[in-house]
Amino acid sequence: MALSVRGSTLKTLWKLNGFLKTFPACSIAVRLFGQPAPQTHPHLLNTGEVTPGISKEEFEFRRNKLANIISAHDAASTRGDESKNHLVIIPGAPVTYMSTDVPYVFRQNTDLLYLTGFQEPNSVLVLEVGRENKKPVYTSFLFVPKKDEKRELWEGLRSGVENAPKLTGIENCQNIDDLEKYLESYLRRNRIFTLWCDYARPVNRELHDGVISKFIQQQRHLNIYNPIRRVQGIRIKKSEAEIRLVKQSTKIGAQALTEVMKYSYPGVNEAHLYAKMDFECRVRGAEMLAYPPVVAGGNRANTIHYISNNQLVHDSELVLMDAGCECHGYVSDVTRTWPVSGKFTEAQREVYEAVLRVQKQCIQCCVAKSSLDSIFQYMLKQIGLECQKLGILPRHLYGAELSNQARMICPHHIGHYLGMDVHDTSLMSCSLDLEPGMVVTIEPGIYLPENNLSIPEKYRGMGVRIEDDVLITSHGPEVLTSLCPKEPDDIEALLKSR
Template sequence: MYTSARRLAFNSTYARIRSFCEIKTAVKKSIKDEQINSANKTFGQPTFTTHPHIITSENEVTPLITKEEYSNRRHNFVEKLVQHVKNQSNENKRHLIVIPAATKQYMSDKIPYVFRQNSEYLYLTGCQEPDGCLIITINENLTSSSSTLFTRNKDPHAETWDGPRTYPEDAPDFFGVDNSLPISELENFISSYRKNKRNITLWYDFLNPVQNFTHKAVTDFLHNTASRTCDSPVRFVHELRLFKSPAEVALMQRSCDIASEAIADTISNSKSGICESQIFAKVDYETRARGAEFLAYPPVVAGGDRATIIHYINNNQIVKNNELVLMDAGCEYHGYASDITRTWPINGKFTKEQREVYEVVLDAQKELIDFCGTFPTLDALFEKMCLLLGKNLQKSKLIGIQPSDQYLMKAAYQLCPHHVSHYLGMDVHDTPLISRNINIQPGMVITVEPGIYITHSNKTIAKEYHGIGIRIEDDVLITENGPVVLSRRCPKHIEEIESLKR
């Protein structure tokens, strides 16, 4: 039998053990609850946990693009800017870089347009939510930088209506930034720089504001800070965006595949008597059904002589028998655009005149794509287009004999007054601050889009060709081993197109 003293000692020890076990159990439960909460945590955009069919890896912020890649983008951006500063001046200044997110736009009271993120902000952060801001600060010696992401304030009422948000405490781990604060602190954060930092260079795209809250904070800062300069950082982002990473190439390839398949289906299902709006609806549906978020731009769906109107987007006329349809359409797939144009006979058979003009354009496009392998400038590509079209038109006897290449190019320009190429990427007309007079290089994606538009007022070409408008456009990745046509799945040869209609 236990003595009273031994019983007391045992009870005391037992109580301590039980208390320890309860604490251990509570800790385990707390860890388990935290893991469950973490697994169930929602953000303001798709994650590996909430959308495994879209985000296929825990380390991805957006499809195929990892947290490390976004971090490297910010690092490379800072390096570019710092190198520019060193080349321009030896003066020691602190640098404050402000990149705002887009804000919601409304078509009428409480009815929003589809939200699309500011491309520069998306490129540097991967954040798909509106009304945020990225601020990068660089010290006076240009040796270190820090990134702070401002996200929307917690608002349970707003989240009931619009869905979850990414909170500041979660943003550093999710996006890989150094710090995060609620957007309500942005003005205080910026204004703090005018109190103790005399020489400040502010980098902000002042001429193209995309968000009122940030623009007001920056404007107030400029008005109240005596020693400061202001310049736009966008050109440095464009220099980076011009070259696509393997993940970006994969996304653009998928965007082109989706658009190519959708256009082929649309061609196959079009018929005489259809309205242009139905063709529009078909290609829109087919791209979305394959995973695209939306069309990358309002498409051109032009039947008959409306195809000679280069940016025709009314898309409200009936396409008659024997008419051609020119459709310029592309989609946006997780932030990356495709841009493809095809022209086809609504009844499935090119007329003699349509075939002749089509072959002039197609033959020129094939040579232009091959020419991309010599790494020309886009402007040189345009000059080459004019010369090729002129020679092909003359060879086909659509225009008379011209005395020189200059006259041929001038004649072709009258029939194709638009440029033959632009950069392509996150935006359809991507990186517009980059000159078309630099040599294209591996890693860039461009369009190649020659066309011929013969209006009824044309005095130099026979009447039977009037009203024919043809453009053929493909998306081309530049590589060391030659150009790669990303939109190769979209039929463009006459036999391929006619076979779609059988």
């Protein structure tokens, strides 16, 4: 995977590079940018888009909205030492390595990606926010990796300050090596200002320790706030363009998991189901899986985040698969549980249908003014009632005591926000009122470990979870992953068609 090139081989590579310079018509489009662009990937992006489906204007609208929120902090503050000038620093992710010269697949910090669309590592967005005539004004600066032919030969193209403005629409682009000089200049020009950066959990530790922390130390009376909560407050509600991308990702994820279900059979290796999901997502246009999938046969489904995926699923067992994909920056997250034999046993169907009833009831709660926390409390009550019917929980329990016992049966929350990350906008409280434009997951489960001798023997060793992605709309919940069957009769019919 990692190559070591010396002597004549390196000379050959440099000759090829020289050829491309000599005959620019062969390469001019592909050598402009370090990421897909309308000029190089017209099958993915339309003119004016920075990332597929998202225009330069929308990215600028997002930066403008953040600047207005930052500026409004002055009026909301009760402290007397707040400044009218603000400096916002949002770094991109660095490249991380699994071993020497072998990098992990790069994924951009989604807060920077949301505001710029720029996908190259070790980049930084800086916003200078101020006020003129009592109105907020701001200037965007994008610091990007410097073009370097030798590095690009090994690591891929860079847009550089020459082409990053054409790609992003941000005119003020500078080399990342000049960030320290820029910050020193800003400090000379602005004796009093408020700094916004995530100093507690820096995305790029090397950049933070080498540049940003030194900048903070130079101004001892600096007011510092974390901008990420403000960014995520904007991110939590999706625009029409974002909703289209979420729908594309959830459609791919649902279709892919359907194919995985059809592919399964008694004795199948969990790793093969993983590979099938990855393949089916990619051939439909997804760039990657959204997270390491859970592929858990039998009792292993009672480990909520089981990702070893290295066992066989036997004829009598259910398999629980929790998987999703990332498509153009937006992700899906769907879970299905099914019998690899093709038919539920009576006990399996009883538990499965109990979870399905709870899930359907919780989806109906996904309306404006509800919240994930309130739906979670409702889920616990309904799981408790279902488990009482099955004889899993005593019938004398009720109220808070029943909910507490149900929490032992389902130890995780009902769901989470979904968007550019799987657990999207993680700083946003689950107690927030749901609003049109939000996307959430609804994923109740019943987990019955085989060593739990307090439950009826016929149910031991089962773990069932059903998860769908739900868009909140003004007319009610819209299930985005409905293409993947979840009715037990539909699942059995699908498996019969294998």
